[in-house]
Amino acid sequence: MKALAFRAIAKSYGATQALHPLDLEVRPGEFLTLLGPSGSGKSTLLNIAAGHMAPDAGSVMVDGVDVTRLPPRRRNIGMVFQNFALFPHMTVFDNVAYGLRARKVSTTEITRRVSEMLELVQLGGYSARRISQLSGGQQQRVALARSLIIEPDVLLLDEPMGALDRQLRKRLQLEIRRLHQRIGRTMIYVTHDQEEALVMSDRVAVFRDGRLEQIGTSRELYDKPRNTFVAAFLGESNLLAGTVTAIEPGRASVRHAGIPMEIWAPADDGLVVGQAASVLVRPETLSLVAPGDGLPGEIVEVVYLGEMQSMRVRLRDRSSMTVREVGNMHKDLKLGDQVGLRWDADKARVLPQSAGTFATGSDPAGLPETEAA
Ligand code: ADP
Secondary structure, eight states, rough: OOOEEEOOOOOEETTTEEEEEEEEEEEEEEEEEEETTTTSHHHHHHHHHHSSSSEEEEOOOOOEETTTTGGGGGGGGEEETTTTTTHHHHHHHHHHHHHHEEEEEOHHHHHHHHHHHHTTTTTGGGTTTBBGGGGHHHHHHHHHHHHHTTOOSSSEETTTTTTEEEEHHHHHHHOOOOOOOHHOOEEEEEEEEEHHHHHOEEEEEETTTTTTEEOOOOOHEEEEEEEHHHHHHHHHHHHHEEEEEEEEETTTEEEESSSOOOOEBBBTTTTTTTEEEEEOGGGGGGGETTTSSSEEEEEEEEESSSSSEEEEETTTSSSEEEEEEEOOTTTTTTTTTEEEEOTTTTEEEEOOTTOOOTTTTTTTOOOOEEEEE
């Protein structure tokens, strides 16, 4: 299992700075996901790792060896693309065997390794089929098998499920995850789908405008996002925007214009009094209480989600917050009902406001407002 490191990698296309100088370490055997909106630089970084593109500055290291100037075929890094890039007229067997034939491996060994690999991706009986006779999900597995058979030190996957429907994606997410656990190879996966990132990864690196915003486990990013962008990009969030009014060790308070109160919540170091900040309250840490208790509000939406129920509550300042409850604790709620809202203060967080936060209802002028992402 090999480590991959990017050191001060930078890349521009003309006037567009696709990557600002960036450092990132991928651990041996790790499944790391690059997550970010379209245009944030994820594919550029992946193509630099594969050697399909040269960085303007910086280096790519595999287990401490500088591979920046090596052509793709000398890096032992595999890549799976969104369009799979399979040979449609060839059989499954020939597609998977392709890399081994190019490396002049003997026929008996090719037969053995291809059938092993097809078993691994659950395509045991399909070796004589043509690619055009396979479903999208099966083609995806052939693409995986073809990349894995050359035993790459690192496997790069660029939105490999982008073209598949949602149900199939969900199944393949778990399959790829199990495959990774079984073969223990270093993998870098690119997606703009936050749920996919949370489900699949050991760690997630969140990108925005060519910069790495934060890297951590799914849980770290969800529980302790560094700013409002990361909070809004991962999971659902209520962001109560306002101004920092006081700071104490490990916590801070924010005054929200619409809610006439100082809201205290845990915070990282580095905030200053007077700066724009938001209090992050995840929907599952909010609860509905009797009217007269907590923040007053009115139910404006109830969505039944099977094992969960999601409710939108409009506050007095006309902003709204989303509440999520497991089970059917409030199954008799109707639109227009008056309720109170409380949240678990230890689970909220004060976050610095990042400009143009990715959140529905976010206010471009940066005026204090409650945002429901
Ligand atoms: P992502 O994979 O996150 O969608 P990309 O790495 O593809 O992002 O793109 C990063 C930025 O670089 C975007 O602004 C994109 O428009 C720009 N870009 C990407 N490829 C090219 C190219 N070949 N020529 C010019 N600009 C490009």
